[in-house]
Amino acid sequence: MKHIRNFSIIAHIDHGKSTLADRLIQYTHLVEDRQFRDQILDNMDIERERGITIKSQTVDLPYVDENGREYELNLIDTPGHVDFSYEVSRALASCEGVLLLIDAAQGVEAQTLGNLYAALEHNLVIIPVINKIDLPVADIERVKNEIDDELGLDPETAILCSAKEGIGIEEILKAIVERIPPPTGDAEKPLTALTFDAQYDSFRGTIVSCRVFDGTVKQGDTVRLMSQGTTYRVEEVGIFRLPREPQKELTAGMVGYIIAGIKTVSDIRIGDTITLDTYPALEQLPGFKDVKPVVFSSIYPIASDDYQSLFDALEKYKLNDASLVYQKDSSAALGQGFRCGYLGLLHLEIVQERLEREFDQSIIMTAPSVQYRFYLDDGTRLEVDNPLHYPDPGSIRSSEEPYIKASILIPERYVGVIMKLCMERRGVNSHMSYPTPGRVEVTFDLPLAEVIFDFYDKLKSLTQGYGSFDYEITDYRESSLAKLDILVNGEKVDALSILVHRDNARERAVRVCDKLRDEIPRQQFKIAIQGAIGGKIIARSTISAYRKDVTSKCYGGDISRKRKLLEKQKKGKKRMRMVGNVEIPQSAFLAALKTDDE
Amino acid sequence: MSRSRKAHSWRPLKRTMNRTDLPGLYIHIPFCKSKCPYCDFYSVTETDRIEEWLQALLIESRYYRHDFGTFDSLYLGGGTPSLLHPRQIEKLITGLRDVFTFDDPAEVTMELNPDDVTRENLAFYRSLGVNRVSLGVQSFVEEEVRFLGRRHTSRQGVSAIEAIRETGFDEFSIDLMYGLPGQSIRTWGSILKEALSFSPAHLSCYQLTVEGDTLFSRMAKEEKLKLPEDSRQADLFVYTSEYLTGSGFIHYEVSNFAKGPETLSRHNVKYWQHTPYLGLGPSAHSLAGKKRWWNVRDVDQYLESIHGDHIPVGGFEDLSSSQMNLEKLLFGFRTMWGIDVRQIIPPPARETIRGLCDSGFVTCHDQNIIPTLKGYLFADKLPLMVS
Ligand SMILES: Nc1nc2c(ncn2[C@@H]2O[C@H](COP(=O)(O)OP(=O)(O)OP(=O)(O)O)[C@@H](O)[C@H]2O)c(=O)[nH]1
Ligand code: SF4
Ligand SMILES: [Mg+2]
Numbered sequence: 015m016k017h018i019r020n021f022s023i024i025a026h027i028d029h030g031k032s033t034l035a036d037r038l039i040q041y042t043h044l045v046e047d048r049q050f051r052d053q054i055l056d057n058m059d060i061e062r063e064r065g066i067t068i069k070s071q072t073v074d075l076p077y078v079d080e081n082g083r084e085y086e087l088n089l090i091d092t093p094g095h096v097d098f099s100y101e102v103s104r105a106l107a108s109c110e111g112v113l114l115l116i117d118a119a120q121g122v123e124a125q126t127l128g129n130l131y132a133a134l135e136h137n138l139v140i141i142p143v144i145n146k147i148d149l150p151v152a153d154i155e156r157v158k159n160e161i162d163d164e165l166g167l168d169p170e171t172a173i174l175c176s177a178k179e180g181i182g183i184e185e186i187l188k189a190i191v192e193r194i195p196p197p198t199g200d201a202e203k204p205l206t207a208l209t210f211d212a213q214y215d216s217f218r219g220t221i222v223s224c225r226v227f228d229g230t231v232k233q234g235d236t237v238r239l240m241s242q243g244t245t246y247r248v249e250e251v252g253i254f255r256l257p258r259e260p261q262k263e264l265t266a267g268m269v270g271y272i273i274a275g276i277k278t279v280s281d282i283r284i285g286d287t288i289t290l291d292t293y294p295a296l297e298q299l300p301g302f303k304d305v306k307p308v309v310f311s312s313i314y315p316i317a318s319d320d321y322q323s324l325f326d327a328l329e330k331y332k333l334n335d336a337s338l339v340y341q342k343d344s345s346a347a348l349g350q351g352f353r354c355g356y357l358g359l360l361h362l363e364i365v366q367e368r369l370e371r372e373f374d375q376s377i378i379m380t381a382p383s384v385q386y387r388f389y390l391d392d393g394t395r396l397e398v399d400n401p402l403h404y405p406d407p408g409s410i411r412s413s414e415e416p417y418i419k420a421s422i423l424i425p426e427r428y429v430g431v432i433m434k435l436c437m438e439r440r441g442v443n444s445h446m447s448y449p450t451p452g453r454v455e456v457t458f459d460l461p462l463a464e465v466i467f468d469f470y471d472k473l474k475s476l477t478q479g480y481g482s483f484d485y486e487i488t489d490y491r492e493s494s495l496a497k498l499d500i501l502v503n504g505e506k507v508d509a510l511s512i513l514v515h516r517d518n519a520r521e522r523a524v525r526v527c528d529k530l531r532d533e534i535p536r537q538q539f540k541i542a543i544q545g546a547i548g549g550k551i552i553a554r555s556t557i558s559a560y561r562k563d564v565t566s567k568c569y570g571g572d573i574s575r576k577r578k579l580l581e582k583q584k585k586g587k588k589r590m591r592m593v594g595n596v597e598i599p600q601s602a603f604l605a606a607l608k609t610d611d612e
Numbered sequence: 613m614s615r616s617r618k619a620h621s622w623r624p625l626k627r628t629m630n631r632t633d634l635p636g637l638y639i640h641i642p643f644c645k646s647k648c649p650y651c652d653f654y655s656v657t658e659t660d661r662i663e664e665w666l667q668a669l670l671i672e673s674r675y676y677r678h679d680f681g682t683f684d685s686l687y688l689g690g691g692t693p694s695l696l697h698p699r700q701i702e703k704l705i706t707g708l709r710d711v712f713t714f715d716d717p718a719e720v721t722m723e724l725n726p727d728d729v730t731r732e733n734l735a736f737y738r739s740l741g742v743n744r745v746s747l748g749v750q751s752f753v754e755e756e757v758r759f760l761g762r763r764h765t766s767r768q769g770v771s772a773i774e775a776i777r778e779t780g781f782d783e784f785s786i787d788l789m790y791g792l793p794g795q796s797i798r799t800w801g802s803i804l805k806e807a808l809s810f811s812p813a814h815l816s817c818y819q820l821t822v823e824g825d826t827l828f829s830r831m832a833k834e835e836k837l838k839l840p841e842d843s844r845q846a847d848l849f850v851y852t853s854e855y856l857t858g859s860g861f862i863h864y865e866v867s868n869f870a871k872g873p874e875t876l877s878r879h880n881v882k883y884w885q886h887t888p889y890l891g892l893g894p895s896a897h898s899l900a901g902k903k904r905w906w907n908v909r910d911v912d913q914y915l916e917s918i919h920g921d922h923i924p925v926g927g928f929e930d931l932s933s934s935q936m937n938l939e940k941l942l943f944g945f946r947t948m949w950g951i952d953v954r955q956i957i958p959p960p961a962r963e964t965i966r967g968l969c970d971s972g973f974v975t976c977h978d979q980n981i982i983p984t985l986k987g988y989l990f991a992d993k994l995p996l997m998v999s
Pocket of ligand 3: 031032056066067091093094
């Protein structure tokens, strides 16, 4: 047990976690060179395409130090994007230490801080690693100052590294062994294993990732999920190599997996404690906070008869992503669909993309919304995340919307523009601190609804990429809300409605109407688009009719080409939805989201 | 628009109106003196290859000698057929007559460029059995003719027409082009008026379109050429139809007008009825039953094939019934015969058809739906609304 080290790699997005994991994997010869590929732990298509990590990955590295001592180094690569920060806190619960990566060119960013705090909460040993020192713009001295002033860590302990060039890898491995303590625990005590992840495998069912704190578990044991009380027979235990490697047993201090005939990922609550049915622990380990969806939007099949197929696809999708929640929804314009809750906008995009690509669904997604609260005259409180469920305005006594505390790290020269941006987004209660000369941390209380759309992109572009941003949801605050309806040729299209702050209503309505004008193709008749609140029109735009759609020539040599074009258009038409007599393309339903003049 | 809808509500004409079930023969003559900037028909300017091409074409024709039965139309198109020496035209026509059987009388059309037209040539063509000519005038306005990069002048256009009439070709057709940048309805109106003054049996009026790989399309991409907006194009289109139907013409296809039921282009109508046709020469298309095939779009490859003793086919398709349906809709909304709903499988929903009628795109006659002028305007769109 002495020779185990459990650690995570944490950092701001893109600082090189997965690339460092690659080098560590290669150093320990876990995969043959010809099977190696960059960011090998990012195994989902969408991760590889976007070059980001979405899901944490665990891998056990066999390491032999210079004295010939053998170690099992258990590495967890974590995602950097805020939407998936819950993955980080889960990973941390099974570790004794972390590598905290800092990009030598970017320096400390918002999630560097956020992740550091999370690691400190778990009392973990922190090894700062300055990565990307190969970059010509790397500024190691500056980063060391930031480590000192902003992170409060000893800059002398930082290891210089280039994950890309393989510089500093040996030193990192040594530091892991020397600085991170081995796990403690008692293999003889009743089993307590913390479930920190679960993955669905179509052959084996759920593969539960866990950290054993006390006790031992092996094939044939009957285990109990303590919070639910359900029991399962263990089919296999093992550790994560590339691929998995079965073991005789998992004992105190180890990180590994259990396969126990658990059908779906939803059958297990991540954070639950696994114990032995016959020799149970008395107390559960502290689990995790539930991950709650932050944004909500509806999904409809483009062809209404594909409802069942969409239902099946969502069920399958959910097998592997328990953080997606959904329930039935129905709209007058779009028929039967689902209301879904996501962890953030990136999560929403990923769900959309995977449903379309991996599950072959053609879907319409409606504008994202946060969850509002309405207090009605009769004393009831309504939680509304769907504009379709907006209560009768006459019965609303008051309403509230969720607020976040945003912390934004920027070079001092951007303070002006960022203050302006936050004020425009209804930010209040600003604070500024100057952790290192020339750098400012700005905190603001902001309505969540104002940041979920394009706040991050705006921030990035206003600060030439230097600004970073982290947030946590804090509370609900009183707010004056209204439902903005969109009418297409006089007909209300319920799936286009959005809930807005009253002060922003007109501006929002104008932007949505303009955006729709650009998204909806011209048709043979004029199309009027109106934004209305409670029947009062507050914005409008028109799409002029096109008056001619016929080509001049159609002789022997033209026919085949023309027919093929029609066949193609027919397919394209399947991506449109008729609302009244107007064809509205899939993309238009998200128009409310693209509020900027892109 | 309601006005124009009325103007166009003719009754469906009898099926016999120059529509026959016999196959047509098309010859693609892929040579032009120079390439017009709007044209994407296949043609080359190497006129020294004409003789070689002619030999090859007659060889090609023999591959099909048993396949099509009796033709009742022959169409010499291109390219510029009138670029051939009259003796070559003679060799071509007599050669084809040796290989194929033609109905008597068959419609024999030849496309002419105004600058090639002489009275002697015309008389000679007539003696070979050519009984219909189609003259590429394009415009009577000098600047327009020049803008279109034509080799002839507007004067040559006029004298060519006069020569045609004097040689006794009653059945002649004039090709015109509208929707040129800056063209006003008045200018276009005066062109139409001038055309009618020669009492042609047939008119083809094409909207100038930027096509595939042409000089105009490259200019358009570089924003050096800007065609009128669709509302102006629509105005011109409606004007054309109203003017010509008002003068007694039948607007039988989107771009085609006939003086009377007997002067429709029998050959071209076949393309819109799935009537069989055989196309010979580079890039020519053929249809027999549900099979369509096309020749290579390259003179060299064409010659090479023939010299190597294999047919110069570049591709083919076997039309599925849904593709046939789609084409029936495609043709139906472009022509005055409209669509026999019973022939569409599965038949379009009754509400869809009623919707088309109510919106003024078609008129309904029992099982037939006939496009109105407004229907013609949206002929490329309507098939999508029905299927
Ligand atoms: N020049 C240089 N580039 C690096 C280095 N390490 C990583 N990168 C590049 O930085 C980008 C991000 O690397 P990743 O390893 O995917 O970063 P990550 O932290 O795992 O990103 P997320 O998982 O999305 O948070 C990639 O383009 C890498 O090639 C380095 O040491 N030097
Ligand atoms: S328009 Fe006629 S003459 Fe001009 S290039 Fe085309 S085929 Fe040749
Ligand atoms: Mg990563």
